[in-house]
Amino acid sequence: MRTTVGIIGAGPAGLLLARLLHNAGIDSVVLESRDRAYVEQRQRAGILEQGTVDVLRAAGAGERMDREGLRHDGIELRFARRRHRVDFPALTGGSSVMVYAQTEVCKDLIALQLKEGGPLLFEAEALAVEDATTDRPKVRFRHEGREEVLECDYVVGCDGFWGVSRKAVPAELSRVFERTYPFGWLGILADVAPSHDELVYARHERGFALLSMRSPAVSRLYLQVPDGTDAEEWADEQIWDELERRFETADGWTLARGPITSKSVTPMRSYVHEPMRHGRLFLAGDAAHIVPPTGAKGLNLAVGDVVTFARALTHERETGSSERLDAYSETCLRRVWQAERFSYEMTTLLHRAPDATPFDDRIQLARLERLTTSRAAETDLADGYTGFPLE
Numbered sequence: 172m173r174t175t176v177g178i179i180g181a182g183p184a185g186l187l188l189a190r191l192l193h194n195a196g197i198d199s200v201v202l203e204s205r206d207r208a209y210v211e212q213r214q215r216a217g218i219l220e221q222g223t224v225d226v227l228r229a230a231g232a233g234e235r236m237d238r239e240g241l242r243h244d245g246i247e248l249r250f251a252r253r254r255h256r257v258d259f260p261a262l263t264g265g266s267s268v269m270v271y272a273q274t275e276v277c278k279d280l281i282a283l284q285l286k287e288g289g290p291l292l293f294e295a296e297a298l299a300v301e302d303a304t305t306d307r308p309k310v311r312f313r314h315e316g317r318e319e320v321l322e323c324d325y326v327v328g329c330d331g332f333w334g335v336s337r338k339a340v341p342a343e344l345s346r347v348f349e350r351t352y353p354f355g356w357l358g359i360l361a362d363v364a365p366s367h368d369e370l371v372y373a374r375h376e377r378g379f380a381l382l383s384m385r386s387p388a389v390s391r392l393y394l395q396v397p398d399g400t401d402a403e404e405w406a407d408e409q410i411w412d413e414l415e416r417r418f419e420t421a422d423g424w425t426l427a428r429g430p431i432t433s434k435s436v437t438p439m440r441s442y443v444h445e446p447m448r449h450g451r452l453f454l455a456g457d458a459a460h461i462v463p464p465t466g467a468k469g470l471n472l473a474v475g476d477v478v479t480f481a482r483a484l485t486h487e488r489e490t491g492s493s494e495r496l497d498a499y500s501e502t503c504l505r506r507v508w509q510a511e512r513f514s515y516e517m518t519t520l521l522h523r524a525p526d527a528t529p530f531d532d533r534i535q536l537a538r539l540e541r542l543t544t545s546r547a548a549e550t551d552l553a554d555g556y557t558g559f560p561l562e
């Protein structure tokens with residue numbers, strides 16, 4: 172099998188890339204190790220930055236998002252039983268975010284790809300990327316019990332943190348920057364209308380909590396829990412009791428409870444692999460970098476990477492210049508590191524470290540206080556949350 176761009180992974184990065192290339196008249200083949208139902212149901216991110224919304228619309232994949240997504244113009248910070256709203260459009264000159272689940276983005280892109288795009292093979296597991304530094308890189312993969320080879324002009328590794336593509340970069344050329352956090356998020360989905368119309372980020376002595384939503388009828392809520400926690404250790408009523416404590420305000424705000432339909436624990440990690448390119452292999456999304464979910468950046472960074480790649484390849488096709496492809500890693504990493512910084516700052520602003528001292532607590536409260544009294548500090552948060560521009 173032969174194609175121009177071999178794409179490994181049908182998460183948001185791989186699926187959007189296939190769509191962008193199709194629109195630019197460049198053929199691709201997508202290899203995905205899981206089946207379609209699994210990919211469409213995997214619960215993950217839910218906040219789309221303004222730039223991501225614009226990209227999906229321009230790619231012709233924004234119709235259902237515009238109908239069913241919820242535009243959010245702010246978030247609420249909650250600490251010391253007080254509430255403070257951060258007004259995005261007022262602070263950023265008009266930007267907002269969209270609440271539309273990653274599962275729905277993937278469903279929309281899969282439907283478009285199967286209807287209009289090139290091959291998208293499910294249950295096709297990439298085994299290795301070979302000959303990355305030649306002009307004929309290959310992906311060895313297994314599909315329907317047979318081992319096959321996909322010959323490409325370029326390979327884009329969109330296969331997430333646990334994929335195979337990053338392993339094709341020789342160890343002596345790789346640099347890894349990493350931080351793990353001594354806590355995770357216990358996330359639930361509940362069939363109950365969200366208790367607030369915007370996301371609520373709560374800092375509490377017992378740990379962080381986040382109120383989010385998937386739709387007007389489905390709430391998504393998170394609790395900071397110790398690293399290594401098993402979700403089944405938490406009974407449903409215990410989760411609601413703990414959420415209630417952490418969201419408590421002095422003005423009598425109440426949290427609506429409902430049946431919990433899913434429960435899972437997500438570890439927290441910051442990770443960057445440099446470089447993001449090796450010969451004709453390009454890494455995109457979680458294959459190259461991970462952020463803790465506090466800043467809602469993971470999916471949006473994946474979108475930024477594949478837009479950068481698609482634009483660079485289109486430029487090469489139109490002008491014969493590989494200058495932008497050559498600059499792919501540096502271009503992406505500038506934005507990646509801003510998102511890493513933002514996600515790290517949001518995480519350390521709102522979570523309680525197990526070894527936090529009374530001094531650390533006071534500093535955290537002072538940082539929050541500053542956000543509620545300084546327009547400059549608040550604008551910085553709003554800018555980061557609504558998204559760093561694509562170059």
Ligand SMILES: Cc1cc2nc3c(=O)[nH]c(=O)nc-3n(C[C@H](O)[C@H](O)[C@H](O)COP(=O)(O)OP(=O)(O)OC[C@H]3O[C@@H](n4cnc5c(N)ncnc54)[C@H](O)[C@@H]3O)c2cc1C
Pocket residue numbers: 179180181182183184185202203204205210214215216217218273295296297298329330331332333334335437455456457458464466467468469470471473
């Ligand atoms: C449990 C969890 C919860 C998260 N929650 C949030 C959140 O609340 N907010 C937020 O902003 N971000 C969140 N994220 C991060 C966000 O979902 C990711 O940043 C985003 O999915 C990145 O997209 P991607 O396409 O790069 O990778 P993925 O979505 O990981 O897609 C990679 C794809 O590659 C496939 N694959 C892997 N190996 C192979 C192989 N060998 N061959 C073929 N295919 C392969 C996988 O099956 C998968 O479909 C979460 C991540 C996780 C893991």
